[in-house]
Amino acid sequence: MANPIYASGLKHHLALLLFGGILLLLCFILSLCVGQDFISPMVALQALTNHDPLNIEHVIVTTTRLSRSIIAMVVGACLAVAGTLMQALTRNPLASPSIFGINAGAMFSIVLFSMLFKITAIEQYMWLALLGAFVSGAMVYFIGTMGSGRLNTLSIVLAGAAITALFSSFTQALLIIDQEGLDSILFWLAGSVANRQLDMLWSLLPYMSVAMVVALLLAIPINILMAGEDIAKGLGQRTALVQLTMGLIITVLAGCSVAIAGSIAFVGLIVPHIVRRILSPSHQWLIPGCIIFGASLLLLADIIARVIIFPQEIPIGVMTALLGAPLFIYLIRRGMSDG
Numbered sequence: 001m002a003n004p005i006y007a008s009g010l011k012h013h014l015a016l017l018l019f020g021g022i023l024l025l026l027c028f029i030l031s032l033c034v035g036q037d038f039i040s041p042m043v044a045l046q047a048l049t050n051h052d053p054l055n056i057e058h059v060i061v062t063t064t065r066l067s068r069s070i071i072a073m074v075v076g077a078c079l080a081v082a083g084t085l086m087q088a089l090t091r092n093p094l095a096s097p098s099i100f101g102i103n104a105g106a107m108f109s110i111v112l113f114s115m116l117f118k119i120t121a122i123e124q125y126m127w128l129a130l131l132g133a134f135v136s137g138a139m140v141y142f143i144g145t146m147g148s149g150r151l152n153t154l155s156i157v158l159a160g161a162a163i164t165a166l167f168s169s170f171t172q173a174l175l176i177i178d179q180e181g182l183d184s185i186l187f188w189l190a191g192s193v194a195n196r197q198l199d200m201l202w203s204l205l206p207y208m209s210v211a212m213v214v215a216l217l218l219a220i221p222i223n224i225l226m227a228g229e230d231i232a233k234g235l236g237q238r239t240a241l242v243q244l245t246m247g248l249i250i251t252v253l254a255g256c257s258v259a260i261a262g263s264i265a266f267v268g269l270i271v272p273h274i275v276r277r278i279l280s281p282s283h284q285w286l287i288p289g290c291i292i293f294g295a296s297l298l299l300l301a302d303i304i305a306r307v308i309i310f311p312q313e314i315p316i317g318v319m320t321a322l323l324g325a326p327l328f329i330y331l332i333r334r335g336m337s338d339g
Contacts (some may be wrong), residue, residue, distance in 0.1 A: 080294025083268025105136025133255030191317020266324025
């Protein structure tokens with residue numbers, strides 16, 4: 001006979017995930033409608049289900065808004081899951097993918113190679129950013145495990161801060177030397193999903209998909225690891241392998257996200273805290289929740305970024321900071337008052 005308390009909790013969690021799915025769907029539809037010209041939801045849906053190439057509104061939906069909406073959802077989900085894993089790996093509630101030096105490494109790589117080879121194409125920026133993200137992530141992990149041969153959470157945080165500061169300083173120095181290069185990559189440094197085509201996403205989607213599936217499969221091992229490394233080893237868990245896999249997943253998810261959309265702050269930091277409060281701290285629920293609510297948050301930020309200073313739009317990276325900072329301060333104060 002099923003435990004009634006367990007069944008009640010399961011229904012509650014599934015109901016919240018269903019609510020998140022509905023919210024995500026509404027944000028997606030709204031994203032197809034909002035822009036320089038408002039398109040009704042009915043017309044936007046018709047553009048997807050019964051496309052008319054002679055209808056200008058259908059063309060706008062399918063050629064521009066659909067791609068940026070899908071990319072915003074994927075990037076938001078990946079950043080949120082990467083943030084969740086980063087906080088679990090470091091056992092630091094203030095951790096985010098940027099602590100791994102991923103953003104700073106990606107920025108430095110783009111600025112360096114753009115300066116050396118005069119690269120201006122977004123598609124080339126994407127692969128350069130991914131290269132920089134992986135190099136910086138590998139350096140942080142290597143430094144964090146140096147000496148003891150095992151991952152030290154404090155060492156990871158300190159190594160990440162050092163690598164971030166190092167690459168950021170190099171990036172600023174290069175931009176001072178090459179002022180013209182700043183103008184060509186400023187849009188990327190600020191973070192944006194505008195003018196991004198689905199071809200960029202398709203080339204990285206296999207890596208992101210595999211990383212996301214592995215993250216879901218690691219939910220139970222991560223829960224065990226969170227109980228303490230000694231306890232996890234006592235239960236037969238290969239903690240070093242779990243931690244290494246988490247580091248690789250963080251690098252892939254955050255690196256691919258930065259490669260596509262540039263530097264976007266606060267999603268990987270704030271979404272895990274929101275999902276823990278409204279859903280569950282267990283990673284079996286936390287990771288799926290972050291996928292849904294991370295996608296919703298970035299979609300909502302992109303929608304607001306389009307209309308807040310209409311007819312112009314601000315970078316989505318700026319918008320997530322404007323939305324995330326006050327919300328994070330509220331959560332901190334709420335946590336302090338609860339404590």
